[in-house]
Amino acid sequence: MSQQVTLTIDGKQVTVPAGWTVVDAARVANVHIPVFCYHPKLEPVGMCRMCLVEVGLPERDRATGEIVRNEDGSPKIRFFPKLQTACTTYVQEGMVIRTTTEQVARARKDILEFLLTSHPLDCPICDKGGECPLQNLTMAYGPGTSRFPYEYKLHLEKRVPLGDLIILDRERCIICGRCVRFQAEIAEDPVLSLDGRGRATYIITTSDPPFDSYWSGNTTDICPVGALTTTDFRFDARPWEMHQAASLCNLCPVGCNIMFDIRREPELGGRFAVQRVMPRQNEYVNEIWICDKGRFAAYHFAQYGERLTQPLVRENGKLRPASWREALERVAQAFREAGSGLVTLASGRLSNEDLFNLARLTDHLGGRKVLDTFLAGGEWTDKVGLGRESDLAALGEGDAILVMASDLEEEAPIFWLRVKEAAQRGATLVVANPRPTKIERHAKHVLRYVYGEEGKVWEALLAGASEAAQALARAENLVIFYGQEGLDLATSDAVARAAARLLLTTGHAGKPNSGLVAVWPRNNDQGAWDMGFRPVADLADTLRQVKALYVVAADPAGDDPHLAAALEGADFLVVQDLFLTETAQRADVVLPAQAYIERGGTYTNALRRVQRFFPAVPPPEGPQPDFAIVAALARLLDLNLEGRSTAKGFEALAAQVPAYQGLTYKDLARVEEQFPLVSREVLDYTGTAYPNGQGLGVVLPNAVERGETVAPPEAPEFPVRAFQGLLAVPITRLYDRGTLVAWSDTLAPRLPEEAWVWVAPETARDLGLQDDATARLEIGDLAYTVRVRVNPAVPGGVVLVPRSVGVVLFTPVAVHLKAVVPAS
């Protein structure tokens, strides 16, 4: 713990770490110092002058340096002759702050009057009205009337779209610069700036496309006025009309804590519907931020997607609606006949409770549990994952982080942020990737390798010869992230093994703040591994041989035409999903499931933090929660599973799965005071993010902490591929055309419209391709028309193919890329 300083604010003594600002200390002491430009997560600038206070310091004798004392022995305090900005004043021992004096009140009133001279006061139509710091502070400290005629006011543009997602109202902007500083300091996409000077200072965006950042939504949270609003929530509802439901984002393995704001929606026939997504504080996970994908696509699929409403069964080659009883009996009959010929194919989109029930049912029949993923290594994250009580915020000087084969910002934006912050605090960051990524700006060592030669990097790291390897071995705490960049099942398994070996041999296993993190493609892949689901090397081959196939929250046919063909081999196909997917269209029985916003449950994120989400909106008639469907099915097969309460389901799970031993929902609901103190009452301090009153979750103990002996695995053999010609490598981009995000109208303009690939300039030249040219990409027996984007950051000889953007590619393969001659 750093040095502590005690100061007095309005007669209250408060002890805070040295280096804090007076505003932060006052917040902890529960004294309100109003701010506009200051934000505890940003560097102070002292632009708005709202936080002016009287600052006094103990007077010292010039000759002796002794503190001068009053007659009663108390130190004599000398106040600065003028008011000081509390946000740029750092705490000092014995400091005395006065915020309730006439002078301070006068200053606040004057600053507010000054700000309001060019503020339109159109609060009735402003989306921020009701949760607006300017509104609240004007009510609390401002003048009751204006001395300024309306005609004097500046009249500026009311609707300036800053990109596709954010709209700027120039009139309302008070030029606090929070958005500009957020983009520069936290998002590190400095795409906003202040343009002009004096009264003609405006916020502008300097990027093309405008406001090109994955973090733009957060600026609307910290904007202290209604200048920045989102297109998603524009004029949708007033803040006071909505009620809240705590949830988790389910679009990536970070598991950001979010809050759904809910109100009746006329568009949906007056049903309760989610109106917007707001971040919910969890300093262990997402702090008070969320990425734009989560904010603008986390609920749309459930609300606006074409959902299944009733069970369907195949009759005479066609799917027809059926009752639950009929559908389930048919499934039970088929499963009974299939016995151990059953394969359950589930994805990491399901909650732990669903996956546990599914695993129990499959085991009961002697079937096989298959996980639909392309990234392996889950048993190693369980064995040597981040230890109990781990906190990425604790990483700093003396610690090291290795990011291997991952474009972190694209795969899991918040992990990028947390790793970057750790590096800024002094942690040694080693990045191993075949091409430069955004996280490399903070890397101490960059290990560049050729796609497919991940083994060489690990050989060097395990040998401990290089400077980077030594930095990792020496570090007090070591966290290894491995991601999805060009990895397939076999290689990612080898990477996980090698990483586990490094952690175990350098003594970094089984302790807090050290361990292995897999940046999974889905939000609950870790939970699926924990429940016993495992990917199979050749999924098509497996599918071809099954007697009965139970596909839950996965769409193999939609993902890959080869799998669609393989499904023909399955004797009986049951699909349990939200939508009538490609796979569901081929099914014998389709069971409609509830979306996660309609029910509760838990997800285990990639840091192995188990977190709970709550039902947000009433479920539509027809669909049932996944765990309940499985339980109903199990009852027909003489197995008793929990089908009513997720709490009970979690208890059953905790009794059987070692890592979850003894956990209950009560443990997940634990909250603690987290800095900065977020409150909906003090909106000016942290913005409109919600405080966390629902639970911070629990990090699971890894196998070492559970007392199991984990021997370091042998240095793995990396699969060797002899490539001829051009190599296509799958990479992950945040904005893809996945089923879940594709339903969001808000995010639609940012999603790729057509299939595209990245190639290096020299490769493009060799192939006779121009930038933006249309080309034909041949992968095995499949061919695609793709847009070629020439990117100098891409290594030569490869085509980088984004996943889920129209091209099916799960593993690096040799391909042909040919220019398409435009028809004249």
Add this chain to the structure above:
Amino acid sequence: MFKELGALVKGLSVTFKSMFEPKVTFQYPEQKRPVKPRYRGRHVLRRYENGLERCIGCSLCAAACPADAIFVEAAENTDEERYSPGERYAAVYEINYLRCIFCGYCEDACPTQAIVLTDQYELSFTDRWDAIYTKERLLEPVPPGARPTPQKTEPGKFVNPIPEMPDFPEWKP
């Protein structure tokens, strides 16, 4: 006996006298009694003289309503399709008259004097759904010579959602 007869005459005299007093009853509904000037009857959503709706969809009436009788859903105006001055208008405006207690708080809360209570008190329904007055039923007719909403308007003309306040002194440069 005369005593009893006297009492009867006394009583009947009151009856007889009141026969010539002016009548206080009205033959409703043939005959209607005028209401007091500040009577609070059913609401009307007003328009400006040019036909634009005064309501800007701010939902403050719904917030002020103690009976939760009002529901407002806002949407965005464009110059191509303009319903009200400024950026925002009420796409859905509903008052549930089974809930409304005619307190008039909505009128007080309205920043544009769009929602007003009128002297209409003849509210009867045979169906619960009929008790929910939609925006179409609440809006007053388009003034003579004005265009109905949505209107196509000149860009930059109707930017201010709140009408000019008369209490400011006239400013001369």
